[in-house]
Amino acid sequence: MSFIDDYKLDEIKNEVEEVAYKELERQLSAISDEDICKCTDCVQDMACFALNQIKPRYTVSLLGSLFTRVETETLIKDIEKVVRESVEKISQNPLHSKS
Ligand SMILES: [Zn+2]
Structure with missing residues (x-):
């Protein structure tokens, strides 16, 4: 058994990730593929760029969120803004050549 298994550290989740992925999906689906x-x-770049700008919020998923509703609403607004900036930045400067 490893330390991670002993203490079930893989149950710890960053709440921000899930919210950011949902928001990224929502924003991308509103933009035409062309x-x-x-x-x-x-x-993946868009997700990393966005997540690196948002302070993580780690919780043990089984215990639910440690954060208040107001904190969560503020976080969601921040994520919307950061995801929008990420989509703009990466789509204008993709790491691969533009096709
Ligand atoms: Zn691409």
């Missing part, structure tokens, strides 16, 4: 590249590399 307008921006939605390949795996670009979408």
Whole structure:
């Protein structure tokens, strides 16, 4: 048994990830496929770029959120803004060549 298994550290989740992925999906689905590249590399870049700007919120998933409703609403607004910026930035400067 490893330390991670002993203490079930894999039950710890970053709540921000789930919210950010949902928001990214929502925003990308509103943009036509012809307008921006939605390949795996670009979408992963968008997710990383957004997540790196948001302070993580780790919780043990089984215990539910440690955060208040107001904190969560503020977080969701921040995530919407950061995801929008990420989509713009990555789609204008993809790591691969533009096709
Ligand atoms: Zn791409």
